[in-house]
Amino acid sequence: MSKKSLKSQKVCSKPLADKLERKIETLLAKMTLAEKIGQMTLFTAMWAETGPTIDRNFLQYVREGRCGSIFNAYTAEYTRSLQKVAVEETRLGIPLLFGFDVIHGHRSIFPIPLGEACSWDLELMKRSARIAATEAAAEGIHWTFAPMVDIARDPRWGRVAEGAGEDVWLGCRIAEARVRGFQGEDLTADDTVLACAKHFAAYGGAEAGRDYNIVDVSERTLAEVYLPPFKACVDANVRTFMPAFNEIAGMPCTASRTLLTETLRQKWGFTGMVVTDYTAINELIPHGVAADLTQAGQLAIEAGVDMDMQGGVYFTQLEALVNAGKVLPAAIDEGVRRVLRVKIELGLFDDPYRYCCEKREKSRVLSPEHKAAAQKAAEKSMVLLKNEDDTLPFAKNLRSLAVIGPLAESQLELLGNWYGAGDGNQVVSVAAALREKFGKSVNITTIKGCEVDDEDDSQLKAAVTAAKKADAVLLVLGEYGNMSGEAACRVDIDLPGLQNRLAEEVTAAARGKPVAAVLFNGRPLAISRLAKAVPAILEAWFPGTMGGQAIAEMLFGDTSPSGRLVMSFPRHIGQIPIYYTAKNTGRPISSDKYTSKYLDCPNTPLFAFGHGLTYTTFSYGPLRLSAAEMPMNGEITVSITVTNTGNRAGEEVVQLYLRDLIACVTRPLKELKGFKKISLEPGAAAEVKFTITAAELTFVGPDLEPLIEPGEFEVMIGGSSSVADGQRFTLLPK
Secondary structure: OOHHHHHHOOOOOHHHHHHHHHHHHHHHHHOOHHHHHHHOEEEEOOOOOOOOOOOOOHHHHHHOOOOOEEEOOOOHHHHHHHHHHHHHOOOOOOOOEEEEOOOOOOOOOOOOHHHHHOOOOHHHHHHHHHHHHHHHHHOOOOEEOOOEOOOOOOOOOHHHHHOOOOOHHHHHHHHHHHHHHHHOOOOOOOOOOEOEEEEEOOHHHOHHHOOOOOEOOOHHHHHHHHOHHHHHHHHOOOOEEEEOOOEEOOEEHHHOHHHHHHHHHHHOOOOOEEEOOOOOOOOHHHHOOOOOHHHHHHHHHHHOOOEEEOOOHHHHHHHHHHHOOOOOHHHHHHHHHHHHHHHHHOOOOOOOOOOOOHHHHHHHOOOHHHHHHHHHHHHHHOEEEEEHHHOOOOOOOOOEEEEEOOOOOOOHHHHOOOOOOOOHHHOOOHHHHHHHHHOOOOEEEEEOOOOOOOOOOOOHHHHHHHHHHOOEEEEEEEOOHHHOOOOOOOOOOOOOOOHHHHHHHHHHHOOOOOEEEEEEOOOOOOOHHHHHHOOEEEEOOOOOOOHHHHHHHHHOOOOOOOOOOOOOEOOOHHHOOOOOOOEOOOOOOOOOOOOOOOOOOOOOOOEOOOOOEOOOOEEEOOOEEOOOEEOOOOOEEEEEEEEEOOOOOEEEEEEEEEEEOOOOOOOEOOEEEEEEEEEEOOOOEEEEEEEEOHHHHOEEOOOOOEEOOOEEEEEEEEOOOOOOOEEEEEEOOO
16 A cells, blocks of 8 residues: 555554454354355345346345345435344344445535546545535445546546546546545544445446447556556555446456456455446356356356345355355455455444434535535536637626526436435526526526427527527526436437527527527537537536536626536547547648548547636746756656736646657657646736656556656646647656
């Protein structure tokens, strides 16, 4: 474990650790084989639907000591009632572990993870995970199946909504922040939950952007792109891991000893517990690597899976496998040790009911402090994609505003996907938030114009009429919340239904008046048509419980947009996958026909990674290096002056990119290696400094191990990945 991770969480001293292990061994010696297998079994209480239901008799199995963990159960009262069965009605009284998908908030719902990542604010993301853990723990939950740290570069894949986008370096930093937010500094505190790094590995590389599909990835790409965020989770002391549904190189991850034992445990030193995804062991049969459940269970336990989620394979097959000599009792014991260890680390053996406190539940859930934090997160997550002629912010002296679009009055849709225990009734729609803000001083007219995803144009005429009468127009467009997330992939990622036509006709009718669009969506959209029609676009993602209020404040300049994209927006789906860390080809794009380019579309994205506008403008001075050469064990300081050249205060995300010009293996055209957020008043300037060390110049060598080579590097600093001008320095040999 790294020194950094030791600081992030309270770790047992050796005497305490030895005492913990003795406790585990004492308990293990008392357990029957059936009770051991019970500790490796996780069943749903069915308070939420996250997959097919295999067995509904979970309470009977708890009472028999044959089910040691439950998911999809919450509230202090309900979890206490279940815990009482486990502790007071079973032979050994081993407490249950309660898990739930607390993905972007529990009751106070924050922006979807992809949106929140656009804040580029690691402390904010850590804080939102901390609040989610506090609320979840107050309702009896011990464990969340988050964060999802899959690098994703195909926006057709619905689960991009759950991650941090396309960049490896930033993805690692966000993974660390979220793990530390969920788990806190001391797992024995009453406001912490176990985090779960998922989906291990390369789930974000599913072919054709189709969920659960295979992944065809080279060992190099696996090592360079998909594995680093998971290693960052281990370094942050994450206590649980979840294998991915997909296969890699012909082996489903749930049956991959290479991933789960050799890489995760032996190479990285992970000491926690591995739980499958929902029914993933059962799915080894349709994958074609197991003939039946017996073989599937054997493959999973031999790979290093400690707990079976919902599939019941361990529950029904492991005892027979042990009795037949196909699975060693020691393999069962090792899995049980890992399960018991995390239960002890949470303090459940000291007080099984410590998370079931109705007093804490009442004071901590949806508190004013939590809702204020959710609103701030929503504000920081929004990205101003386009703002021609300073259309936004709208003038506060408007007399009338037409709020048009299928999501103008939506509440539940603002929560997006995976909103857990969130309640749409707690959400204020955009239109309602604007009415609350202005009262009777602004005449606000709302009309859908069309639905999200059908072809009924009967409301278009009324929308056009409303646009003609109003002083300004706000279009509220996008996806339904369930159009992204798990099992929610799309081939066409433009605005669905008639929304483009609505935007075009309304904008034409409102010619000469301010028109802006707010987008609710869980993925980057291919919105070239909308971008051509509408002068201003505010990307709000699915902003959560307080999203309506956050948007109302931003549209009229009471807050200013500061988000930056963490995933590129394609011009057309034919460009997918598109990401800024692409490598050069032997024939890079040029005016010559025989180079790597399209005939009918630029290579560049519509909106690049790192892009985001504000209500002001910033200029960058010349880049300065402290030296032209850097010793192998030394460092170089890079500095630049950034000036607010507009007439409003604003935040800028100053981004540092590096390029290794010549290496023993091909390297990306640029890679993010640092950023700093600065806030400047109009006319103010700030010097921003970065320090480059060997760590920033290390890459995966020919043997797939970390390597640093002497040679020439280029450093670039700017407001997005589109920055081109840089300066070079030389890394000297030892």
